[in-house]
Amino acid sequence: MGSVGAKDVPVLLSPEGLRIDGRRVNELRPIKITAGALKHADGSAFVEWGANKVMAAVYGPREVHPRHLQQNTKAVIQCKYNMAAFSVDERKRPGLDRRSQEISKVIAEAFDSVVFAEEFPRTSIDIYIEVLQANAGTRCAGLVAASVALADAGIPMADLLPAVAVGKAGGAIILDLKKEEDNFGEADLPMALVPQSGRLVLLQMEGHMTREELATALDLGVQGCRGIYEVMKQALRDRYAVAPAEASA
Amino acid sequence: MKPGPGTYRVGGRVYASVLGLLSRHPPLVQVVPLSGRYIPKPNDVVLGTVTDVQGTFWLLDIGAPRWAPLHMTGTPWKIEIGETDQYLRVGDSVVVRVENLDPTGRIGVTMLGEGLGKLEGGSIVNVAPARVPRVVGRGGSMIQTITRRTGAQVAVGQNGRVWVNGDPEAIHRVREALRMISEEGQRTGLTERVDSYLRATGRSGEQGLEEPPNESARRDAPAAPYASSPPSEGSDEEHDGNADGWHDEND
Numbered sequence: 001m002g003s004v005g006a007k008d009v010p011v012l013l014s015p016e017g018l019r020i021d022g023r024r025v026n027e028l029r030p031i032k033i034t035a036g037a038l039k040h041a042d043g044s045a046f047v048e049w050g051a052n053k054v055m056a057a058v059y060g061p062r063e064v065h066p067r068h069l070q071q072n073t074k075a076v077i078q079c080k081y082n083m084a085a086f087s088v089d090e091r092k093r094p095g096l097d098r099r100s101q102e103i104s105k106v107i108a109e110a111f112d113s114v115v116f117a118e119e120f121p122r123t124s125i126d127i128y129i130e131v132l133q134a135n136a137g138t139r140c141a142g143l144v145a146a147s148v149a150l151a152d153a154g155i156p157m158a159d160l161l162p163a164v165a166v167g168k169a170g171g172a173i174i175l176d177l178k179k180e181e182d183n184f185g186e187a188d189l190p191m192a193l194v195p196q197s198g199r200l201v202l203l204q205m206e207g208h209m210t211r212e213e214l215a216t217a218l219d220l221g222v223q224g225c226r227g228i229y230e231v232m233k234q235a236l237r238d239r240y241a242v243a244p245a246e247a248s249a
Numbered sequence: 250m251k252p253g254p255g256t257y258r259v260g261g262r263v264y265a266s267v268l269g270l271l272s273r274h275p276p277l278v279q280v281v282p283l284s285g286r287y288i289p290k291p292n293d294v295v296l297g298t299v300t301d302v303q304g305t306f307w308l309l310d311i312g313a314p315r316w317a318p319l320h321m322t323g324t325p326w327k328i329e330i331g332e333t334d335q336y337l338r339v340g341d342s343v344v345v346r347v348e349n350l351d352p353t354g355r356i357g358v359t360m361l362g363e364g365l366g367k368l369e370g371g372s373i374v375n376v377a378p379a380r381v382p383r384v385v386g387r388g389g390s391m392i393q394t395i396t397r398r399t400g401a402q403v404a405v406g407q408n409g410r411v412w413v414n415g416d417p418e419a420i421h422r423v424r425e426a427l428r429m430i431s432e433e434g435q436r437t438g439l440t441e442r443v444d445s446y447l448r449a450t451g452r453s454g455e456q457g458l459e460e461p462p463n464e465s466a467r468r469d470a471p472a473a474p475y476a477s478s479p480p481s482e483g484s485d486e487e488h489d490g491n492a493d494g495w496h497d498e499n500d
Contacts, residue, residue: 042286061286061314072353075314116257116266121354123314154285156266158257196264236268240283242436 009184013170019181025174028164028224033144033235035152041128043153045235047145050178051135056145058153061123069124074117079108079127081142087134103139104129110143110163110192110201116156125155136182137165140190143202148232152239162228163192163202166221168209173216175224189217193225255280287312287378287408289356293347294364296373296406302334309345312378312408315354319345323359325366342368342412344404371402371414374424376431378409383430383439391440395426398447422450 010020017024029050038044041057064070069078081103085094107129115125127149129142140163147161167177169185182188187207191200200218209217252258255267256279265271269282287295289311297309300316308316321328323345326336337343344365345358360366376384384405385392396403399422401415413423426443433439 043284063316120314121352123354151268152284154267154269154282156255158264158266197259240268 010180011170012181012185013172019174021178025172026220026223028176028227029178031228031231033148033231035148035235035239041149043149043151043155045145045148045152047141049137049141051133052138052141053133054138054141054145055130055132056142056149057128058125058146058149058155060125061120061155062126064122064124070122073121075120075123075125077108077111077115077117077125077127079104079111079129079146081107081129081139083131083134083138087131103142106202106204107139107143107146110161111146111150113201114158114161114194115150116158119156136177136179137190140164140192143192144228144232148235151236159194159196160229160232161192161194161201162225162232163190164221164224164228165190166217166224168207168213168217173213173220175220189221191221191225193222195226195229250278251276253277253279255282283379284377286314289313289347289350291347291350293407295345295347295408296410296412297343297345297358299337299339299341299343302337302339304331304333307333307337309343309358311356311358312410313356315356317356317358319358319360323361325361337367342373344368344406368412371412372420374411374413374427376409376411376427380431381405381407381409384411384427386440391430391443394440394444395423395447398444398451399423422447
């Protein structure tokens with residue numbers, strides 16, 4: 001992501017243990033979730049997470065297109081992750097590429113393990129994720145947005161799916177990498193958690209870590225996910241909250 | 250506690266599977282969804298739109314997860330194979346009843362029965378299926394308020410599609426009332442607020458204003474949709490009407 005030029009590697013961790021944006025190693029970037037942000041989708045959510053801005057829309061369960069993907073015993077979950085041309089500082093060539101195909105696939109598979117797809121045989125649940133502004137961790141932000149959108153669409157599932165990336169930068173294991181930490185750091189480990197069961201349904205890694213560091217990173221990530229889980233639930237409560245009845249007009 | 254609809258059980262604990270309101274009626278515990286597509290139930294009367302015409306059946310979009318086939322034998326017409334398109338075309342709206350559901354999710358519907366048939370004229374407004382009980386109101390109170398105050402004909406399908414017929418002004422006011430119900434569906438005193446809104450926007454000397462509220466509190470045959478007509482209007486309950494009628498899918 002982005003071009004690593006001959007620029008000097010920034011100091012990712014100060015001697016005081018602070019990161020380039022002043023966070024501690026176990027701190028998340030500020031996250032704001034708006035459920036039901038779109039009118040025409042069955043469910044939707046807008047996530048602003050650090051400098052990331054991600055919109056997710058969910059349609060379905062509905063008729064499957066193309067028809068040959070239809071399954072007789074369960075709904076198929078189709079996901080399309082896309083980055084806008086203006087989402088990064090150098091224009092991103094629009095359209096499908098290997099990276100977005102991979103992310104679409106891992107996100108669809110993550111949801112496949114929590115959504116009760118057997119309740120809707122021969123249908124499709126379509127998830128669209130649009131990254132409007134990217135600053136590392138967009139697959140996690142997209143997953144969080146899609147998960148809230150699925151709940152907003154009334155689709156039955158085991159739990160919401162909070163997700164976050166952990167990694168290693170400046171020699172330390174850190175939570176929720178931002179762009180510089182992702183580009184110049186030593187490792188990146190995005191993950192998604194099912195809070196109800198404690199299972200991980202998405203786990204990828206780029207870079208190098210020792211086994212001990214991996215164990216620390218997983219613990220830190222689970223902690224981070226639990227924090228995001230609360231924000232997701234609150235977003236849904238806010239969307240469906242009943243304002244106290246005002247005096248009738 | 251027994252896990253009911255909208256819940257699942259793991260290791261002796263019951264969890265919600267959909268976003269909704271908790272409802273506890275021992276021994277059953279369930280979650281009533283606040284959103285989501287229409288989930289068909291047998292004998293529901295629903296409004297559908299034709300999406301495809303085949304030799305012996307039509308496919309209807311009733312807002313459910315799948316399209317519902319309406320077979321030509323389920324209509325009051327005598328049709329030869331291949332003549333289906335002379336009766337209903339893509340885009341036409343119909344009132345049908347859910348007849349049977351099978352485990353593969355297939356939804357069988359019929360047009361045989363009182364109050365069922367093709368809709369002519371009017372326009373269709375969508376509300377969330379979860380809001381249908383509020384649109385109808387207790388004993389039909391909400392829908393009667395709306396028809397009395399606007400003079401429009403209104404029929405509500407269990408799938409959240411509402412057919413409205415009348416002059417453009419009346420249709421617009423019904424649409425506004427339905428939007429109010431969609432947005433404020435969980436608050437109390439909704440019928441009164443819709444009533445005062447419609448009264449405030451109505452022209453003076455509106456028909457039926459002095460009608461006592463329960464005058465037309467009757468329900469049609471159980472199979473019929475919650476249809477309601479203004480009391481002083483000629484009882485034009487039949488859905489045939491203006492030749493220059495129009496259809497509009499909207500929300």
